[in-house]
Amino acid sequence: MRIFVFSKKSLIFNFSIICTIILILFSSLSLATEFNSRSTPANNFMKDINDIVNGKEKIAYLTFDDGPSLVTPKILDILSKENVKASFFVIGKSVEAHPEIVKRAYDEGHYIANHTYSHNNSILYKSSESFLNEIKKTDIVIGKAIGVDGYSSLIFRFPNGFMSPHYKSKKKEAAKLLSQMNYAYIDWNCLNNDSIKKYTSSQLLNNLKQSSKNKDTLVILMHDTKDVSNSSLALEDSIEYLKGEGYSFRNFYSVVNNLK
DSSP: OOOOOOOHHHHHHHHHHHHHHHHHHHHHHHHHHHHHHHHHHHHHHHHHHHHGGGOOSOEEEEEEESOOSTTHHHHHHHHHHHTOOOEEEEOHHHHHHOHHHHHHHHHTTOEEEEOOSSOOHHHHTSOHHHHHHHHHHHHHHHHHHHTOTTOOOOEEOOTTOTTSSTTHHHHHHHHHHHHHTTOEEOOOSEEOOTTTSOOOHHHHHHHHHHHHTTOSSEEEEEESSOSSSOTHHHHHHHHHHHHHTTOEEEOTHHHHGGGO
């Protein structure tokens, strides 16, 4: 049997090394924990946005794309009358043309989200720099319109939606860029087809009824323009129908406010 004999100095030296190693490991664990705690809110936010359409409560998120335009004030009037808060995915160049409309929407409690500056896919996907510029430039003009320095929309909608097959590989790369900016993107799971062809108000309402059938939480796509169909003509009836079906209304502040 081999017997080991340690001197007092050797024991002290070895003990010091062990303590140092433990301290380093503990410090590394603390730094990792701190980093994860800092990154968790953004990660949870993106997950919360992505999970909205999987909700089991009867909640309707009204979203309007491609504005502001001269139709937007009428939509705001109806939303005010019905006490409904919506989310507007605005185009930057249109914000510059109608800053007072965006200011009104913001002041009335509606969420102002980012839908690119130009709504031009050839510009948007030209390069990573071009994509980021479209996002940042839009946030800047929104901030100027509503009087909020350093405004960040936090929520983005791809032109034609992420689900569209067009520019699919480019969109996947863009989604990574959005994640690095702590942005989330969202599509929809209900629509009235107002951008497909010219519909009457009753047809728009019927399209909404069909699209919402057997669904709980709804993210509803409409447009606050009249380029094809004019959703403002069917909006009041659409809200009344959804209320009659037991839906309550929210906008994306309900998720964003959880970051604070």
